[in-house]
Amino acid sequence: MKKVLISYFPVGEVFKVVKKFEEIFKIKNIDFDLFEIEVEQEYDIKKQFKNEKKLTLKKKLKSLKQYDLIIIGTPLLSFTSAPGVNAFIRELPNAKDKKFVLFVTGIGLPGKAVKKMSSLLFMNGAQVIDSKVFSSIFEFDSKKLSEVNSFFDRFEDKF
Numbered sequence: 001m002k003k004v005l006i007s008y009f010p011v012g013e014v015f016k017v018v019k020k021f022e023e024i025f026k027i028k029n030i031d032f033d034l035f036e037i038e039v040e041q042e043y044d045i046k047k048q049f050k051n052e053k054k055l056t057l058k059k060k061l062k063s064l065k066q067y068d069l070i071i072i073g074t075p076l077l078s079f080t081s082a083p084g085v086n087a088f089i090r091e092l093p094n095a096k097d098k099k100f101v102l103f104v105t106g107i108g109l110p111g112k113a114v115k116k117m118s119s120l121l122f123m124n125g126a127q128v129i130d131s132k133v134f135s136s137i138f139e140f141d142s143k144k145l146s147e148v149n150s151f152f153d154r155f156e157d158k159f
Contacts, residue, residue, distance in 0.1 A: 002159065003066055007035040008073035009082040013105040013140045017073055020148040028156075035061065039084040055087040064094045069101060069129075069159040074113060076106025076133075081113040089120040096125030099159050103151070105134045130155040 004025060008018050018034070025032045038058040064070060070092075074085040081104065100121055104113045114131045121128055132151045136144050 002030050002068045004030055004032040004159075005035060005061075005064070005067045005070045006032055006073070007037055007070065007088065009037045009075060009085050011082065012075045013134065013136075014073045014075050014103075016140045016145060017103060017105060017134055017148055020145045021071065021152070024149065024152050033067075035059075037082075037084050037088045039087065053087070053090070055083055057084070057087055057091060060091055061093060064092065064098050067098070069099050069155075071101045071103070072117060073103045073105070074117070076104050076108050076113050079108050079112050081117050086116065086120060089117060089124070092121075092124060092126075095121065098126050100126050100128045101155050102128060102131040103134060104132075105140075107135055107137055129158045 006018055006021055008014050022032070022034075024030075040056040040058050072085060072089070074081040077083075102114055102117050111133075114133070118128045118131070130151070132147075132154075134140065134144065134147060138144075
């Protein structure tokens with residue numbers, strides 16, 4: 001049986017996308033774990049990128065060995081991924097040769113967020129098999145969240 005880790009920074013619409021993934025995995029009978037990415041210290045958004053390498057995570061993963069796929073979700077902050085997500089990626093154990101799927105929620109130029117996360121994963125020897133930006137100026141409704149289904153269909157057979 002396949003096993004998936006859904007890791008996410010719990011801000012904004014990210015949580016709604018995670019809940020939709022949960023629904024899909026339960027229907028498809030795919031085993032999954034959730035991992036909420038949290039940092040110990042408060043940080044100023046204006047200084048976040050300068051200090052992101054100094055962020056300490058509240059909890060860390062010991063291993064990725066049991067997972068066939070790792071999904072990472074982040075809100076778009078100042079045109080890039082959340083610093084806590086970047087710190088999480090830097091500290092991933094055993095990421096080499098693992099498959100990742102990335103998603104970003106927010107308005108703006110999200111390509112930089114996906115590129116930053118992909119680069120950090122690539123440096124760890126990981127493989128990004130797909131990514132998606134969920135963008136809307138409104139709160140995500142059921143129609144917007146239906147995009148998660150088609151996103152899942154795109155990468156389902158790759159892991």
